[in-house]
Every structure is written in C-alpha cells, then in structure tokens.
Amino acid sequence: MNSLRLPLWLSSMNTKALAAPMLIVLMLAMMILPLPAFILDVFFSFNIAMAVIVLLTSLYTVRPLDFMVFPTVLLVTTMLRLSLNVASTRIVLTEGHTGPDAAGKVIEAFGHFLIGGNYTVGIVVFIILTIINFTVVTKGAGRIAEVGARFALDAMPGKQMAIDADLNAGLIDQNEARRRRTEVSQEAEFYGAMDGASKYVRGDAVAGILVTVINIVGGLIVGMVQHDLDFGTAIKNYTLLAIGDGLVAQIPSLIISIAAGVVVSRVASDQDISAQLVAQLFARPEVMYITGGIIGGLGIIPGMPHLAFMMLGGMFGGIGYMIQKRALKPAQDAAAAAAAEAPASATAAPEIEEATWQDILPVDTLGLEVGYRLIPLVDKNQGGELLRRIKGIRKKFAQEVGFLSPPVHIRDNLELKPSAYKIALKGVEVGTGEAMNGQYLAINPGMVSGPLPGVETKDPAFGLPAIWIDAGLREQAQVMGYTVVDAGTVIATHLNHIITTHASDLLGRQEVQLLLDHLAKEMPKMVEDLVPKLVPLNVLQKVLQNLLQEGVHIRDMRTIIETLSEYAMRTQDANELTAFVRIGLGRAIVQQLFPGTNELTVMTLDGRLERLLMQAIHSGGDAAALEPGLADTLTSQAQMATAQQEQMGVTPVLLVPAPLRPLLSRFLRRSIPQLKVLSHAEVPDTKTIRVTSLVGGQS
Known part of the structure; x- marks a missing residue:
C-alpha cells in the first residue's frame, strides 16, 4: 500500500x-x-x-x-x-x-x-x-518603470473615482467595478515590481x-x-x-x-x-514618398553607394504607392457602386405612391440621435460600447426606481454636427451635447491641481466645467484630480440623468399596466381588488407620476397598493391619495434622503411665514393665491437656506406641516429643483430632527 x-x-x-x-x-x-x-x-x-x-x-x-x-x-x-x-x-x-x-x-x-x-x-x-x-x-x-510606478500610484485615486462614477451611473455592475479596481491595483503593483x-x-x-x-x-x-x-x-x-x-x-x-x-x-x-x-509607422503615403525621395537623392551624390540608396528609395516609393492605393480602394468601390445604381434610377423614376396610414410613424418615447462621428459608439458591428451601457442604465433604473423605462430608439442624424447628439422625449428635445469620439472628457469636480490643454466645455449632464483632452493626457488628468470619462460614458451619463429626472413622463398608461401585470404574479388578489374596483388605472398612474415627480421611488408597490386600498373609499383625488401614499412611504423617503443616519438635518418655516401660508391655503388653495411679495420672499429665503444646506454637505430638505407640503413642493420645484419638501407626518417617530435654518426668519 x-x-x-x-x-x-x-x-x-x-x-x-x-x-x-x-x-x-x-x-x-x-x-x-x-x-x-x-x-x-x-x-x-x-x-x-x-x-x-x-x-x-x-x-x-x-x-x-x-x-x-x-x-x-x-x-x-x-x-x-x-x-x-x-x-x-x-x-x-x-x-x-x-x-x-x-x-x-x-x-x-x-x-x-x-x-x-x-x-x-x-x-x-x-x-x-x-x-x-x-x-x-x-x-x-x-x-x-520608475516613472510608470510613480504615475500609476498617483493616478490610483482618480481611477477609483472614475470607477465609482461609472458604478453610480449604472454603466457597470459590482462585478465589473471589482474587476476594474483589481486591475488598477495590479497595474500599480506591476510597475512597482x-x-x-x-x-x-x-x-x-x-x-x-x-x-x-x-x-x-x-x-x-x-x-x-x-x-x-x-x-x-x-x-x-x-x-x-x-x-x-x-x-x-x-x-x-x-x-x-x-x-x-x-x-x-x-x-x-x-x-x-x-x-x-x-x-502608425507606415500609415501615411506622403511620408514614404518623401523618405524615398531623400534616400534616392543621396544615391545621386558622387561617391555614395548608388545601388543601395537607389534600391531603398524605390522600395519606399513603392510602399507609399501601395498604402495610397489601399486607402483609396474603399472610396473607389463606393463610387463604382453609386455609378452602377445611377443609370437604373435615371432611366426608370419610380411612381410616387399614394399616402397611407402607414406613413404616420409613431413618436418614440425615448430617442437618441447622433452625428456621423458617433455612429461607431452605437453600431453593433463596430463594437457599439454605448449600446451595452444603455442596457445597464435601464436595468439599474428598473432596480432602483421600480419600473422598466421604455427602450431607447437610436438613429443617426446627418443634420447634427459630426460629434453632436440629441436626446428626445416623446419627440421633443430635452438634452443636447457634443462627445468627441476618441478623446476623453476631463471633468473638474472642484479640487483639481491645475489646468489641462484641450477644448474647454461643460459636462452636458450636470453643467460642471470640463475639458476635452487627447487620450495621451488621460493618466495626467487623473493624477491632477480630474474625473476622466470617454465619449460613450458622457452620452450614457447624460441619458441616465435625463431618464431619472423625467421618470414621471416615462411612466405612461402602458408602463403602469405592465407593472400591474408583473405584480399580479406575486400578489394577484391585491392587484385585482385595487384596479379597477377601487381605483381607476388613470388615477393610479397619476399617483405614481406625482411620486416620481418629487424623486420618490415606487419600488415598494405593496405599500402603495395597501395605502390606496385603505383610502380609495374616502377620496378619488390623485393629489390627496398621493399625500396618503407619501405618509405610508415615509420611512423609505427619509431613508432615500438621509441614508445611514438617525438625525435629519432640515430647514423649516418661520412661524409668521407659516401662518401666512396657511391663510393662503384656506383662501385659495393654490400657489397662484400667494401674494407676489410673499412669493418672492419665500423663494429668496428658500434659495439662501438651500445654499447653506449644500455647503454643509447635506441634502436640502424643508420640513413643513402636512397641508402646506403639496403647495410648497409645486411652488419651489421650478426655482429650486434640488430642494425636497417633507411633511411632519412623513417623518418616522424614531428619527431625530435638527433644524439648521428658518425660511422666512430675520436675515
């Protein structure tokens, strides 16, 4: 054995x-x-x-x-x-x-x-x-190797920030982020070794x-x-x-x-x-022609080895001719194909058909149009990196917000600038920008160590100052503290921002019905009892759109359905039902605004301003009922308090009585979109409230 x-x-x-x-x-x-x-x-x-x-x-x-x-x-x-x-x-x-x-x-x-x-x-x-x-x-x-090791170590924080930015934007998942972080660490260790x-x-x-x-x-x-x-x-x-x-x-x-x-x-x-x-070395025929001419010219000089120089000169000239011929071949083939099609189109002009209902094309809910230089980003045959990122955006949006956004229809538009793109929502332009394919956008987050050579611009998604730089400056920009992203990431981040901010517009009647069909597989009785017995489909859609307009996710559909089932017999007004649903989702709303903390740092209304607003509610019930001077005071005071909250590094949140919340949310949303308005009824009893500023108080 x-x-x-x-x-x-x-x-x-x-x-x-x-x-x-x-x-x-x-x-x-x-x-x-x-x-x-x-x-x-x-x-x-x-x-x-x-x-x-x-x-x-x-x-x-x-x-x-x-x-x-x-x-x-x-x-x-x-x-x-x-x-x-x-x-x-x-x-x-x-x-x-x-x-x-x-x-x-x-x-x-x-x-x-x-x-x-x-x-x-x-x-x-x-x-x-x-x-x-x-x-x-x-x-x-x-x-x-010594310089590479030093630059690799210096660039690690910038690369980690870029990975985190892609992860937060939904462009990559956790596994891909983990792989990229490992690769960044391995690169630094490799150059050090x-x-x-x-x-x-x-x-x-x-x-x-x-x-x-x-x-x-x-x-x-x-x-x-x-x-x-x-x-x-x-x-x-x-x-x-x-x-x-x-x-x-x-x-x-x-x-x-x-x-x-x-x-x-x-x-x-x-x-x-x-x-x-x-x-790269043998890419330009003119370089070969000039080199062949110089070497051949040296062969003519008396005393030089004529045969060797003349042979080399002829060889370089022949290489240049082959490169030029190979570069012109695609254009010649295209011209020949166009010439072959021209006689057929000239001899027999097609008869114009009568207009039909098929000529009326439906408007895409979400559309992306790109200039011809950006076509490789969306062409599956050329890699189409942007296509994969858009899939990641829709998946992350569905997981976080709670419904599947409509697909993004992509097409090229020769009327746009070569590097421009346009994002349309239901046929209406909602975002534009330029993305230089082959270059990188260095975004200044506010703590960079110096300027970079390139074309100055602004980040199309968030308006931050940025510079389009060549690929060779990528490492240097990351070392200097810039967040560096490629052209595909720029478009994907902008598209993700548009989808997130217009989530309520993307939730149409069809999306609500698909959402209910999905929920019916897990809780069929609850869905059957709610729609259409208690709440019509259009009212449910309006409630969900109201929540999305204020950035509230609708993942917890069980709580939403239970709350609507409880209060639907009392009222069918979508705004009132939204208020009840917000109270039911209060814990999730607070968690979304203040993750990982038990203390809520908020703003609140001065007592005198609060009484004036309550009187306006009882008299008119709408933001239009606010007296102009009062409206200006409220807006300016809220803007100053919001800026103060942002300087403290916390989410600007205004805490008000429940009757005032819908009025102030609608009124302040246009001028201060980043400000969130909560009611006292939406705050769980387990949370501690710390008031940092009074809106309407003595400044």
Whole structure:
C-alpha cells in the first residue's frame, strides 16, 4: 500500500505548481554541483530559448498586465544566467587547459564563430554589448518603470473615482467595478515590481563583466602555475573560453533587457507592438514618398553607394504607392457602386405612391440621435460600447426606481454636427451635447491641481466645467484630480440623468399596466381588488407620476397598493391619495434622503411665514393665491437656506406641516429643483430632527 501512495500523491498534484520550485532547486544545484560539458550546452541553449520566448511574448502582449509575471521572470532568468556563469567558471578553470572545447560546444561556438577565434575582437565585442545593455537598454527601461510606478500610484485615486462614477451611473455592475479596481491595483503593483526587477538586470550586466575578468585572470594563473602552460597558450585558451562564456550569457541578458523595455515603454492600446508599428509607422503615403525621395537623392551624390540608396528609395516609393492605393480602394468601390445604381434610377423614376396610414410613424418615447462621428459608439458591428451601457442604465433604473423605462430608439442624424447628439422625449428635445469620439472628457469636480490643454466645455449632464483632452493626457488628468470619462460614458451619463429626472413622463398608461401585470404574479388578489374596483388605472398612474415627480421611488408597490386600498373609499383625488401614499412611504423617503443616519438635518418655516401660508391655503388653495411679495420672499429665503444646506454637505430638505407640503413642493420645484419638501407626518417617530435654518426668519 505504501508503494502506491507516492504515485497517487504525485498524480493528484498540479504539475504546473512544481515547475517553479524545480527550477529554483535546479539553479541552486548548478551553483554547487559540477556539471558535464554536454549538460552545460543544454542549459545554455535553454537560456537562449527562454530569452527569445520572453522577447516574443512581450512583443505580442496588448497590455502590460497581460504579462504580469514578467518581473518574476526577470528575476528567475537573471538567476539562471548567474548560475550558468558559476557552473561554467568552474569547468573553465578546471578543464580550460585541455582546449577551447573544455566548457562545451556552445561556448566554443561563441568563441570561434561569433568572434572568429580572435580574443581581442571578442573582448571588444563583449564590452560593447555590455555597454549597450547596461547604459542604454537597462538604464532606460529602469527609468521608465520608475516613472510608470510613480504615475500609476498617483493616478490610483482618480481611477477609483472614475470607477465609482461609472458604478453610480449604472454603466457597470459590482462585478465589473471589482474587476476594474483589481486591475488598477495590479497595474500599480506591476510597475512597482518592474522598477525593482530592473535592478536585477543592471546587476547582472555588472556581474557579467566581473565574472569574465575573473575567468581571464584566474585562467592565466591556473594554466601557467598548475598546468605549466606558456603565456601565449594560456591567454588564448582561457580568454576565448571566458569571452565565449560571457557572450553566451550577455546576449540572452540583452534580449531580456529589450523585452523589459518593450513592456514598460508601451502605451495602453488594443493592438500589439507589430500591429502598432505597421498601423502608425507606415500609415501615411506622403511620408514614404518623401523618405524615398531623400534616400534616392543621396544615391545621386558622387561617391555614395548608388545601388543601395537607389534600391531603398524605390522600395519606399513603392510602399507609399501601395498604402495610397489601399486607402483609396474603399472610396473607389463606393463610387463604382453609386455609378452602377445611377443609370437604373435615371432611366426608370419610380411612381410616387399614394399616402397611407402607414406613413404616420409613431413618436418614440425615448430617442437618441447622433452625428456621423458617433455612429461607431452605437453600431453593433463596430463594437457599439454605448449600446451595452444603455442596457445597464435601464436595468439599474428598473432596480432602483421600480419600473422598466421604455427602450431607447437610436438613429443617426446627418443634420447634427459630426460629434453632436440629441436626446428626445416623446419627440421633443430635452438634452443636447457634443462627445468627441476618441478623446476623453476631463471633468473638474472642484479640487483639481491645475489646468489641462484641450477644448474647454461643460459636462452636458450636470453643467460642471470640463475639458476635452487627447487620450495621451488621460493618466495626467487623473493624477491632477480630474474625473476622466470617454465619449460613450458622457452620452450614457447624460441619458441616465435625463431618464431619472423625467421618470414621471416615462411612466405612461402602458408602463403602469405592465407593472400591474408583473405584480399580479406575486400578489394577484391585491392587484385585482385595487384596479379597477377601487381605483381607476388613470388615477393610479397619476399617483405614481406625482411620486416620481418629487424623486420618490415606487419600488415598494405593496405599500402603495395597501395605502390606496385603505383610502380609495374616502377620496378619488390623485393629489390627496398621493399625500396618503407619501405618509405610508415615509420611512423609505427619509431613508432615500438621509441614508445611514438617525438625525435629519432640515430647514423649516418661520412661524409668521407659516401662518401666512396657511391663510393662503384656506383662501385659495393654490400657489397662484400667494401674494407676489410673499412669493418672492419665500423663494429668496428658500434659495439662501438651500445654499447653506449644500455647503454643509447635506441634502436640502424643508420640513413643513402636512397641508402646506403639496403647495410648497409645486411652488419651489421650478426655482429650486434640488430642494425636497417633507411633511411632519412623513417623518418616522424614531428619527431625530435638527433644524439648521428658518425660511422666512430675520436675515
């Protein structure tokens, strides 16, 4: 039984988990145990192959986080090279007197084939490779990683704010927000790790120089003292072995350093390095034409290599021609298709049909029209990121407010500006704006550290000052405290704001009926007893619209139905029924306005003003009955009190007697839309009230 346990245990383990420990143990073994020349050849070949794999992987990754393990790979490959240096040094010093193949065929090949067997040339080549690796590639990659780490850490608060803004706007769900936060944290950790790992590569370059010098000096001593070799033979054998050993380690080190520079120096994009080079470096035919002309012109100058320059000039000219031809092909195809259709339309003009009822198109409840530059945002074949966000907006709206908004009908409008869009409600324009596709809107929340270059504008949803900036300034803007969003998010946020503020207009008769049909699945008896037995459908719709006009969610339909069933026999007036329903929803209304607190910070009316308003109610019963001077005083005092509440960071709420609440809510809604009016009857007994200001008191 014991003989079977070990294989079963091994088979149950993840073989991938054994790779890293086995590699570390192998590197330690190479430092301690002597290796035969053949095994050394295998490991040197593996080291070169690993360097090539790392370089190609770095070239084909789209984002730095796609190769998150790179800092660890950098450390492991560096330790592998140092282990091989130790193992090769041992065999060079012990067997170097036997000839240049003492340390294996790989070192011999690098010593003879690459440097022609001339140790002076080998020393020069080795020094040049080391200088390139140490002073250029490694130093530059380390500096980029250091700066990237600092900017990634500085940008974390701005990125977190942008994620929270998308989450609050309903553009993403909790899982997506969690994924983005993890990605932001991983990005900062990656650049920090790269900053530290780059020091290993620089240390490896220094170690390569020292090991090579030690091998040469030590080989001379061993060869001349222990093996009685003459100076010429000793310096030839041991120098060729040392230089070959150094080149075998230094070339993979240079390849790994280049890979590190590629990873940390790339700008975030959805393309790999090859696609970016082809798309950006060879994108303009005029650049190829001018380059070909300059290189060809150099070939005409006497003394220049005419054939080489003329061939290169012709090659660049041919590349420019191919690029230009490929760019004109779609336009030529479109022109040919239009020309083919033109004769048919000219020869047979269609007869105009009689008008029918089918020509009368219904008005869309919610419509979004975009200019032609914004079509990629709403085209499913081109990604259509805005389509997914609109679905998220409707879902979040339904979950929070309590009913499903009508679908958004999207169409292009060539009469709009190329980057403009228009939001219509029942055919009437309710919002417009511009969104620069490919750029980012940097919104100033009021605490930024400085200005940015770009086109100044205002956030179309909330009117905050903002700037349209290029994609390259996104990180800088987040570091400076701006909330940075793309064009699709700008439109989606504006649309979400429109839907929320016009929720009562979106709740039509059909939506109410669909809501009742949905509720009937869970509480069929309550719905059947209410509509139409006690309350007509139109009265229920008006009550729900009244609630939505004042920002009260209608998710708790059970309480609404129960309250209406209780008071419907007393009155059929929608406004009175709304007052009763608000009292029933009082706890939810207060929770919506003051989440997470037991103390309500509110404004209230001065006693004298309250008595005047009560008299106006008894005399006229409407806001129109207010005397003009009294109305002006009430508006100005309420505006000042609201501003005071907002400066304190609390929701402006005016607490008034129940009879005054409908009057003041309708009257103040137009001039102070952010002010909420509550009645004393709507406040639960468990809440504590703290009055911060009196409206109508002595100022």
